[in-house]
Amino acid sequence: MGTLGDFNLNGLKADFGLRHLVEVGTGSGAAVDLAAPLGFDHIHSIDSQHKLALATALRHSARQDITVIHARSEKGLKEALEDIPATAPTLFWLDIDYPGADARLQADPDARLERELRLICGLRSMGQDVLLVDDLSLYKGDLAFVAELLGATHMIDRSPQGTGVLIAIPKRT
Amino acid sequence: MLSGLALSSSTLGIRRYDFRFSQGGFRSDEIFDSALAVPGRYMLEVARRVLRDFPAADWVAVGNPLLPLNAGQLQGFLSDSGLKGLGIATDAAGFPVVYLLPRSIYEQFGRFLLMLSATDAALDAELLQAMLGIDIPTAPCGLPAMGALRPLGLNGWLNGDGRQLAGQLSCRKAIEIIKSRPDWRNLPFAVYYPMHAGDVLFFCVASKRVENSLFDKQVVCTSYADIPAACGSRLDSVPLRLPWISRDGTVSELDYFNHALDRLGPEVTGSHFIVFSRILRLYFHTPFHLVDHAAFALGDSMEGFERTVHAKAPAAESRCALPIDKPRALFHLNGGWTLKNLPPDTFRKTARALIALGWEVSVIDRPDLEDCGARSVEAGDSASLRRQVEAHHVFIGVDSFPHHFVRLVMGWPVVGLFGNTKPCNSDATYGESYRASCRDLSCNRCGAWDVCPMFGRKDCLNYAEPERIIEDVLDLARGIYGISS
Numbered sequence: 001m002g003t004l005g006d007f008n009l010n011g012l013k014a015d016f017g018l019r020h021l022v023e024v025g026t027g028s029g030a031a032v033d034l035a036a037p038l039g040f041d042h043i044h045s046i047d048s049q050h051k052l053a054l055a056t057a058l059r060h061s062a063r064q065d066i067t068v069i070h071a072r073s074e075k076g077l078k079e080a081l082e083d084i085p086a087t088a089p090t091l092f093w094l095d096i097d098y099p100g101a102d103a104r105l106q107a108d109p110d111a112r113l114e115r116e117l118r119l120i121c122g123l124r125s126m127g128q129d130v131l132l133v134d135d136l137s138l139y140k141g142d143l144a145f146v147a148e149l150l151g152a153t154h155m156i157d158r159s160p161q162g163t164g165v166l167i168a169i170p171k172r173t
Numbered sequence: 174m175l176s177g178l179a180l181s182s183s184t185l186g187i188r189r190y191d192f193r194f195s196q197g198g199f200r201s202d203e204i205f206d207s208a209l210a211v212p213g214r215y216m217l218e219v220a221r222r223v224l225r226d227f228p229a230a231d232w233v234a235v236g237n238p239l240l241p242l243n244a245g246q247l248q249g250f251l252s253d254s255g256l257k258g259l260g261i262a263t264d265a266a267g268f269p270v271v272y273l274l275p276r277s278i279y280e281q282f283g284r285f286l287l288m289l290s291a292t293d294a295a296l297d298a299e300l301l302q303a304m305l306g307i308d309i310p311t312a313p314c315g316l317p318a319m320g321a322l323r324p325l326g327l328n329g330w331l332n333g334d335g336r337q338l339a340g341q342l343s344c345r346k347a348i349e350i351i352k353s354r355p356d357w358r359n360l361p362f363a364v365y366y367p368m369h370a371g372d373v374l375f376f377c378v379a380s381k382r383v384e385n386s387l388f389d390k391q392v393v394c395t396s397y398a399d400i401p402a403a404c405g406s407r408l409d410s411v412p413l414r415l416p417w418i419s420r421d422g423t424v425s426e427l428d429y430f431n432h433a434l435d436r437l438g439p440e441v442t443g444s445h446f447i448v449f450s451r452i453l454r455l456y457f458h459t460p461f462h463l464v465d466h467a468a469f470a471l472g473d474s475m476e477g478f479e480r481t482v483h484a485k486a487p488a489a490e491s492r493c494a495l496p497i498d499k500p501r502a503l504f505h506l507n508g509g510w511t512l513k514n515l516p517p518d519t520f521r522k523t524a525r526a527l528i529a530l531g532w533e534v535s536v537i538d539r540p541d542l543e544d545c546g547a548r549s550v551e552a553g554d555s556a557s558l559r560r561q562v563e564a565h566h567v568f569i570g571v572d573s574f575p576h577h578f579v580r581l582v583m584g585w586p587v588v589g590l591f592g593n594t595k596p597c598n599s600d601a602t603y604g605e606s607y608r609a610s611c612r613d614l615s616c617n618r619c620g621a622w623d624v625c626p627m628f629g630r631k632d633c634l635n636y637a638e639p640e641r642i643i644e645d646v647l648d649l650a651r652g653i654y655g656i657s658s
Contacts, residue, residue, distance in 0.1 A: 051419065061436045
């Protein structure tokens with residue numbers, strides 16, 4: 001299992017002008033803690049495990065620019081994306097196997113990732129966003145949908161870091 | 174016990190008034206016992222009753238509702254304090270004992286009394302001073318210091334989780350608003366009772382029944398943002414973007430309230446009077462429905478049985494329009510904590526029997542129970558719940574939001590299931606289209622969470638047996654739809 005700390009977050013933010021961070025799988029809140037001082041316009045973190053979401057939410061309750069959403073990932077993504085302008089450069093940090101995943105979908109993380117990605121792409125103009133998907137080695141299915149959804153706008157790569165990360169960054173014009 | 178004194182300069186008269194927290198009656202000396210009302214709400218209610226009985230009164234002295242004081246004691250303390258006009262008599266440590274206020278405050282600033290802390294006389298005096306622009310004296314009345322608040326106070330108030338201290342936080346915020354906003358008199362009041370779904374619903378339903386509400390808004394966790402509109406609430410929502418508070422006590426009420434105010438941010442907390450209305454008294458000591466508790470908190474005096482949920486037919490009466498040749502039952506089993514869930518085997522037996530009788534059985538969000546032939550369906554918000562309900566003839570649910578929504582808002586035929594909570598606090602008006610059951614074990618209401626305190630089990634034996642549930646479902650289906658089995 002990787003962490004957002006494995007990446008040069010400041011570098012990514014500067015290189016792509018990222019203004020928002022959306023995380024699925026708050027967990028211990030490490031990613032939120034890491035990103036909190038970096039000057040994102042807003043950080044959204046989503047977890048369906050109430051205890052995890054609440055702990056991180058309370059830790060940052062005074063920060064109006066940090067929202068922790070207790071919800072299943074798709075519902076949480078919808079709520080988060082309502083706050084973010086469709087063209088504002090956003091970093092998505094998704095996790096194939098996060099512990100807070102809905103129990104029914106936990107058995108089928110492949111389907112969850114595809115649904116999340118389709119939801120995100122359906123609600124946004126994706127050309128400016130960066131996507132990182134953790135725990136790629138746990139993914140058993142066909143990732144063709146990633147190329148289908150992002151191939152035209154993003155360069156897609158796989159990093160062997162940790163349990164593998166799918167990286168999708170905007171193609172430079 | 175609650176008490177007040179009416180003082181009239183014109184008649185030089187003084188009258189004493191003693192009231193009791195009602196345990197279910199509506200006598201003239203009883204005041205509705207609402208678990209959701211702050212001490213200032215009771216002060217306002219005492220003053221209402223006193224002024225109604227003695228219209229010539231210029232002044233009303235009200236005992237601190239947190240303390241069990243009778244009017245005789247009140248008069249003595251007031252006399253010993255030496256207060257001759259507006260002021261607060263205190264114990265030796267500055268705990269407020271008696272508030273002496275002119276009638277104009279009750280009449281013109283009544284709802285601002287909700288912001289009194291009732292635990293810190295200096296703070297309360299500062300609030301009154303900010304409101305009125307005059308010095309408000311506090312004066313010791315001869316009582317020694319009463320010490321720290323107990324977890325369960327002498328007059329029935331809860332202080333677990335430091336919840337009474339939340340009143341000080343509200344009071345401090347109110348003082349800041351009044352000092353900084355010339356338009357403070359016109360700012361909205363928001364009731365703080367944001368979690369959980371059923372709680373939000375109770376206030377929404379109550380808001381539709383209360384005329385001249387003291388409140389304009391309700392703080393609601395965004396997880397439940399859909400509920401006020403779905404219930405037709407008259408209160409506007411103040412969205413609180415925090416996960417709801419844990420039920421396990423790992424986060425105290427006071428801590429969460431602090432975080433909630435932080436989260437709402439200065440724009441909201443600087444423009445709203447937010448009143449902490451979490452459960453402040455043991456609501457299950459009375460037979461009153463939680464909607465009625467909320468109605469009192471919102472300002473209804475609740476002076477007669479006819480004002481209560483149990484005296485009223487639901488706002489709507491609805492029926493399933495689908496054919497009855499294949500009757501459908503929708504179950505909801507998840508009560509929010511372990512012992513409040515219907516035991517799975519009770520459901521399995523019930524479902525199998527109904528299916529054998531020709532019914533289709535669905536259950537909300539329990540794919541693990543499909544082994545008995547039931548179909549698990551999703552109802553993640555009130556709109557999807559409504560859709561699911563409309564596709565079923567009868568709803569059968571534990572003491573939780575879906576039950577309350579389906580009955581109190583939709584008016585659908587419902588069989589209520591109660592285990593370790595008391596039916597009367599959250600059921601509905603009984604009749605052809607509503608009934609509720611439990612085994613009436615003497616241990617009810619235990620309110621325990623994970624383990625039964627009597628038998629050490631992880632389920633509640635007070636839930637009705639499958640035979641009773643089936644009988645209720647069939648009986649109700651026969652009466653409403655003419656379905657014979």
